[in-house]
Amino acid sequence: MTINPGPPEHRPHAPLVSGTPNPGPPVEHGRDAKDAALDAARAPDPNGALTTDQGVRVDDTDNSLTVGDRGPTLLEDFQLREKLTHFDHERIPERVVHARGAGAYGFFEPYASLAEFTCADFLQEAGRRTPVFVRFSTVQGPRGSADTVRDVRGFATKFYTRHGNYDLVGNNMPVFFIQDAAKFPDFVHAVKPEAPNEIPTGASAHDTFWDFCSLQPESTHMLMWAMSDRAIPRSYRMMQGFGVHTFRLVNADGRGTFVKFHWRPLLGTHSQVWDEAQLTAGRDPDFHRRDLWEAIADGDFPEYELGVQLIPEQDEFAFPFDLLDPTKLVPEELVPVRPVGRMVLNRNPENFFAETEQVAFHTANIVPGIDFTNDPLLQGRNFSYLDTQLIRLGGPNFSQLPVNRPLADVRVNHRDGHGQQTIHPGHGYSPNSVGGGCPFTMGGGRLPEGVFQHYQERVDGRTIRRRSPSFADHYSQATLFWRSMTGWEQEHITAAFAFELGKVVDEEVRRRTVGNLVHVDPVLAAEVARRIGVPEPEPAELDAPAQEDAGAAGPLVSPALSLEHLRGSGIRTRKVAVLVGPGADADQVRAAHEHLGALGATVETLAAHGGELPARDGGRLVVDRPLPTTASVLYDAVVVPDGTGVLYDAVIVPGGTGPDLTADPDAVRFVTEALRHGKPVAVLGSGAGLVRAAGAGDPTDLAGVAVRGPGERADEDFWDGFARLLERHRFPER
Template sequence: MADTKKLTTSWGAPVGDNQNSITAGNPGPTLIQDVHLIEKLAHFNRERVPERVVHAKGAGAHGYFEVTNDMSKYTKAKVFNGVGKRTPVFVRFSTVAGELGSADTVRDPRGFAVKFYTEEGNYDIVGNNTPIFFIRDAIKFPDFIHTQKRDPRTHLKNPTAMWDFWSLSPESLHQVTYLFGDRGIPLTYRHMNGYGSHTFKWVNEKGEAVWVKYHFKTNQGVKNMDPELAVKIAGENPDYHTEDLYNAIEKGDYPSWTLYVQIMPLEDAKTYRFNPFDVTKVWSHKDYPLIEVGRMVLNRNPENYFAEVEQATFSPGNLVPGVEPSPDKMLQARLFAYADAHRYRVGVNHNLLPINRPRVEVNNYQRDGFMRFDNNGGGSVNYEPNSFGGPTEVSEHKTTPFPVSGMAESVPYDDDDHYTQAGDLYRLMSEEEKARLVKNIVESLKQVTKEEIKLRQIRHFYKADPDYGRRVAEGLGLQVPDDVITNA
């Protein structure tokens, strides 16, 4: 018989009794000198870190990424170079709007975040299961998320607020059409695609740069869930997607995705018919075909959900040499906001946690802060420049220069075409898909308490495609406003 492990306190002292508190006689009262009891209760009160403001509910898994097509022509990022090269990854899938205990099968975008543990540091691709987003300037993000969360008065979800915001933000139409279509509720996390969504810059060893977009295509095939079944499952098994991912990996049915990229020459961005940095738009695959990069496989479940999933932190600012940001306004803000959220939620030293720690040596002059649990740099020099052999910059990895010009002012995007791509998406759908899209939208808009909001949204649908607008209007028992028909 194996030796039984001794139960200890957090400071390593053996525990003599873990079933009974120390009391003054029988029945008590309990004595405050029972430090083991006090420690257990105090730690229990602090077991939860604040949940994520968005993407609170999620599941994660470990795996690897293997290069199948060398990308050194376009980027010096080693993670994408060398056919057969494998890099460990950790992936987190999530819903967006719900709380930590919410249902998996709601109509909502899904987060799709990948952490590559590369030999040049961690590289995070932090995207969704949609190639686009609702807004394109982060100054609107807090307002948008407030409409997706609970009403401050009723503490209930508020469809009126949701549609009010969307109807006043026509750039959301493309994503709204995507969300209320079949892909708004994936069958499982394994049966959905993932996208980097933003445009990034790739730079090769010669310093030559291109614009790039990421597409993770599921090898299980895209499969979606019927809304009525989704509602039923939400009540019976709110953790359905979490359970499915865990069980599939546990039985050896490892899900995989093939990573593709679209490549755009830098000069094309100046003349392309859509702003290539606008995250509410896509690039045509005819103009910029998908190029295969590699295959991602998830083959190991976490041993501890809190340590590996809840404490996992991702940021689009976690870049490696050969990958740089673009002028995308949403991306620029996310470079700050994500890391800042982690400093608040998990702590300033969140990157030291095992799930987030790079697999390479880290050398910098950052010291101290809450929960610094390594040797804190020991006795090494903590400033730079210095005369004591401390780490110094590597000049060949400076970010490539790019020109900027113009007045410093609050300016909108100069592209107000919010309708072409949303209409194209609608026209790509089969008659059955269109019918389901309209049904889903109508059922949601029926909950809106103000007719003005419904009519304003109908105008947007009509501008995208007259049939789209007419069918939503008919479903709501309304007429398409005359002014939008006249000006169409």
């Protein structure tokens, strides 16, 4: 296997000298051979002798320095002290939220110049590549939690632009639970494991979270997203990203334009189903991390398109909702998303801690051409992110860590502090004359390119603590989201509410939540109430004309919100399992590998044991993975048949497998779960017997099942048809 290394490697560097170009993250241009040679000389030699931190080579790192064979350890054993000290301090405080993550390097390139709207350097020239580092994450759980829990996902991108670092810190959902950052500590305390017992890990199905949300109607819209399949993505490579807040683009003339940022995966937006997600958490808690890493290592680079919704300043109040309200989105029917560029992730980190764990994102890391709005949640995040990094990364010099270093030259008057790596010349104050006035500011007159200047906006008003009345509508967009869902998506949302609230002990919290849902849709509220065993809300509790006026904030339905309309094209990187037993048709197995593999799918042959099996034609079938190694795990208090169908996007059952695999419980469970999770299945010849053994009946009656009877040829048209089924991802109607 050939691994595309992506951009040139990034290695540790000697202490930096202030005022010289920072080497920064991996780049594809800009450094000469001499610099690269010096870097290589300074870097640890992975094949060389082991040394201390001071570069002293050591002869033994397995035994302490003692007095005799059995005597006490000597204090003078500096090698032991150094080794243990590093080990004792390996752990830094994990992130309060977004602790569990995965990262990758790549590049961003615009399709065309956006100079009309912004002077941001990385959006000025079509095709010019800007290096990026992206970190995906869950929110609630600690570093050791599972990837596939029901949760919001972080989608944070660091652009290493020529004019400094820009961080687009977003989520896979376009709205949030709260409107003001003052509520953020309350929200996090509520969603985190409960204080008395530190339970549950990586889950929101407990009393304190739902108590908080039931008392905060502004959370209702976000709850609809969190209870949808958006909260259980198929992979990071098939997940949307959103900037959440309304930002402002500023062009060279100082003219501002409001903007909403969108990331769209080229593979389409796909999710798991709840039963599948739970089984995946048991089988492989690192499922999303592993998927991202392996795709990049195999050269199947994830690609995303950056889109923007541009809103002229004169239209700030043209909507029946407030643009600054982070619990609201701008429907695409009102403002279409304009594609402006693409991002490709093409290199895995070399060290998880040094890069993925120590990367520091900050919503206030902006560059000339991008500025804030007065969104009260964004304003609070601008304080909180920096404050968090100071504690988590040990002091104010975290920007000097390799993954955080900008490509732009850094000249500052900051001095000293923990982790200082820069050798600062000069005197550290401004203005000065003894240093020739350097470093100097760029103020006065028209500023040259690349100098940041805050957008000038007139602000008048009294100093108050009060939520804007324009933020008072908490239900109309929740209703828009609900009405935009297909029937199967609505059923999944209903089931998610029932599951989560079914874990809530306090009946008043459950009743109060249902009372909020009735403002979204009375039928939804009634069904959730029935499933969790609380009285259906009386019509009198509907204290606002929410249902008739639900569409007042724009369209009644927005197809762009439904997963049904976000599928990608093709089957690249989809994983397909081929289940075989002794006597399987080798031609069919080979055809599955060749035809689907040629379309970009990853095809694996599974059997009851590893090694090889005899084929029908007398040849041998090579087994890629034995079935018992891919078995599912049952969750306590949840009855889930054992099997590993959750690891595959499709199942193929070749002819000749029926008589053997129908008696194999692993194979039966495998197909049972694949069918239950709505995955495409190809049934060839007597393989139909395995489908019947799974309790599915006649495979010709099942949606998403491609069938060839005994003696019928599985030609190219058959595999192309099956590939079209794979493009649909799953068949929830089944």
